[in-house]
Amino acid sequence: MTTEQQSINDLQHIKTMMERSSRFISLSGLSGIAAGICALVGAWFASEKINCWVKGDCDLSRLLGSAGGNLINDLFWIATLTFLAAFVLAFFFTYLRSKKNGTPIWGATTMRLFWNTMIPIAVGAAFLIRMMQLGEYQLVPPGCLLFYGLALVNASKYTLSEVRYLGYGMLVLGLFNLWYIGYGLQCWAMGFGILHIVYGIMMWWKYERK
Numbered sequence: 378m379t380t381e382q383q384s385i386n387d388l389q390h391i392k393t394m395m396e397r398s399s400r401f402i403s404l405s406g407l408s409g410i411a412a413g414i415c416a417l418v419g420a421w422f423a424s425e426k427i428n429c430w431v432k433g434d435c436d437l438s439r440l441l442g443s444a445g446g447n448l449i450n451d452l453f454w455i456a457t458l459t460f461l462a463a464f465v466l467a468f469f470f471t472y473l474r475s476k477k478n479g480t481p482i483w484g485a486t487t488m489r490l491f492w493n494t495m496i497p498i499a500v501g502a503a504f505l506i507r508m509m510q511l512g513e514y515q516l517v518p519p520g521c522l523l524f525y526g527l528a529l530v531n532a533s534k535y536t537l538s539e540v541r542y543l544g545y546g547m548l549v550l551g552l553f554n555l556w557y558i559g560y561g562l563q564c565w566a567m568g569f570g571i572l573h574i575v576y577g578i579m580m581w582w583k584y585e586r587k
Contacts, residue, residue, distance in 0.1 A: 409577025419459030522551030
């Protein structure tokens, strides 16, 4: 090995060590796939409850306003169980990859990632809860997409850079849904379901298949 090649290898090693110390790189593509599948299952159950998957006229304010509290309660539990299942599976696959790579799953970098993700999500949750109190249920699907998209873009500084493109996709779908309110469930399924699965497959293929 020449001196020049040794220098290049040393620089690459230093770059890798710096990246490991400043970014959480143990996110698993399988986490994205699992979360996407959970979202699609949850969207299917929700569509069975509100019965407007195809027509594109899912104005949730009108539907929930006429259906009463039972439907709202059912949709709440569907959303809660979907989130819990996606979170548990995402954590499980990320933990496995972190253990395989020999990198700690919790540390200063993880804390930065956590706070930069949670602040937009917490603000979004407060906003959406207030919208539901006012009966503006039609803003819930685009609001979920927009605030989650902002959280991903914000968090991409502390993890794999490709996360920002997933965030951009969520933002585009959320903005579209603001003007086409009747497609809230479809946009929600496309964003949290299909985009997560596509992102997960790409990340697995790029970083984990070997």
